[in-house]
Amino acid sequence: MEQDWIRQLPKTDLHCHLDGSMDPNTVFTLLKETGFTIDGDQLEKELMVSEDCESLEEYLKRFDLPLRCLQTEAGLKQAAFDLLKNAATENVKYLEVRFAPMSSALKGLGCKQIIESVLRGIQAAEQQWDIKASVIVCAMRHYSKAQNEQMLYCAREYLGEGVCALDLAGDEGAFPTKDFRELFQLAKRLDMPFTIHSGECGSILNVEEAINLGAKRLGHGIALSKDSNLMKQCRDKRIGIELCPTSNFQTKAVTAWEEYPLRQFLKEGLLATVNTDNRTVSNTTITKELTKLKENMGITEDEIRRLLINSIEISFAADDIKHSLIGEMGS
Numbered sequence: 001m002e003q004d005w006i007r008q009l010p011k012t013d014l015h016c017h018l019d020g021s022m023d024p025n026t027v028f029t030l031l032k033e034t035g036f037t038i039d040g041d042q043l044e045k046e047l048m049v050s051e052d053c054e055s056l057e058e059y060l061k062r063f064d065l066p067l068r069c070l071q072t073e074a075g076l077k078q079a080a081f082d083l084l085k086n087a088a089t090e091n092v093k094y095l096e097v098r099f100a101p102m103s104s105a106l107k108g109l110g111c112k113q114i115i116e117s118v119l120r121g122i123q124a125a126e127q128q129w130d131i132k133a134s135v136i137v138c139a140m141r142h143y144s145k146a147q148n149e150q151m152l153y154c155a156r157e158y159l160g161e162g163v164c165a166l167d168l169a170g171d172e173g174a175f176p177t178k179d180f181r182e183l184f185q186l187a188k189r190l191d192m193p194f195t196i197h198s199g200e201c202g203s204i205l206n207v208e209e210a211i212n213l214g215a216k217r218l219g220h221g222i223a224l225s226k227d228s229n230l231m232k233q234c235r236d237k238r239i240g241i242e243l244c245p246t247s248n249f250q251t252k253a254v255t256a257w258e259e260y261p262l263r264q265f266l267k268e269g270l271l272a273t274v275n276t277d278n279r280t281v282s283n284t285t286i287t288k289e290l291t292k293l294k295e296n297m298g299i300t301e302d303e304i305r306r307l308l309i310n311s312i313e314i315s316f317a318a319d320d321i322k323h324s325l326i327g328e329m330g331s
């Protein structure tokens with residue numbers, strides 16, 4: 001019953017990785033085209049983490065097969081198309097899909113071809129279903145400065161034309177955010193807004209750095225709950241927090257619901273939101289995430305509406321889209 005109510009609400013998903021959200025049937029078909037066959041049950045194990053996922057490392061292994069499928073224009077287009085189609089079935093009205101363009105350049109595709117393929121998939125889906133989407137391009141922590149900067153220059157040409165922002169993803173522990181100051185200074189000069197994966201598994205320094213660099217949003221931001229001064233800064237600067245509950249438990253960013261900072265963030269007046277991170281890897285949807293929060297933390301209908309409105313407010317969508325999303329929430 002609750003799930004029905006949540007399913008029917010107009011929703012958004014602002015933190016959703018393309019490679020971690022591929023439809024298993026598409027992965028199966030695309031792998032087969034490359035001559036790689038795998039049976040359905042085994043494929044499921046390769047794509048999804050189990051309930052007892054041990055670590056972030058185990059979690060990250062689930063991206064190997066999807067990335068093999070994202071090396072062609074057809075694969076990229078189909079992945080984006082499927083994602084919107086699947087999200088539309090749970091009444092997601094607006095989705096920001098993120099991916100690292102240069103992770104799709106392993107077999108010779110250029111950055112423009114990669115971005116345009118994803119945009120074509122989005123456009124085709126937008127014509128068929130009542131959903132809108134934009135792309136957040138991810139720089140990767142383990143990529144060279146030149147690779148990340150070249151990607152940023154390329155993606156900037158599509159800002160407002162399908163691309164809405166920059167992100168930084170990858171291993172936060174091994175490659176701290178302070179090493180990327182120049183990249184984000186360049187993003188600022190180019191007027192490219194950005195979110196940064198920050199404080200997913202513990203580092204408050206990365207959260208502080210992201211705030212100082214001018215991030216509009218923090219990916220996960222779990223560590224923020226340890227620092228009241230930084231929480232105040234986030235509130236005053238209206239920095240959005242992209243929480244992804246199922247993923248946060250699977251990667252061991254948190255281990256108990258009592259520690260989950262969602263309600264604390266809401267009480268502090270922060271613009272906290274709920275997102276999927278990886279729909280396939282975590283076997284989740286926005287409906288499942290909100291239902292889980294209701295069952296485990298007892299979040300109320302008012303809190304759910306607050307989270308959804310926060311999500312519209314902090315999205316990188318154009319103002320006209322934000323207004324129409326807010327309008328749909330009220331109806």
Ligand SMILES: [Zn+2]
Pocket residue numbers: 015017169197219277
């Ligand atoms: Zn993420």
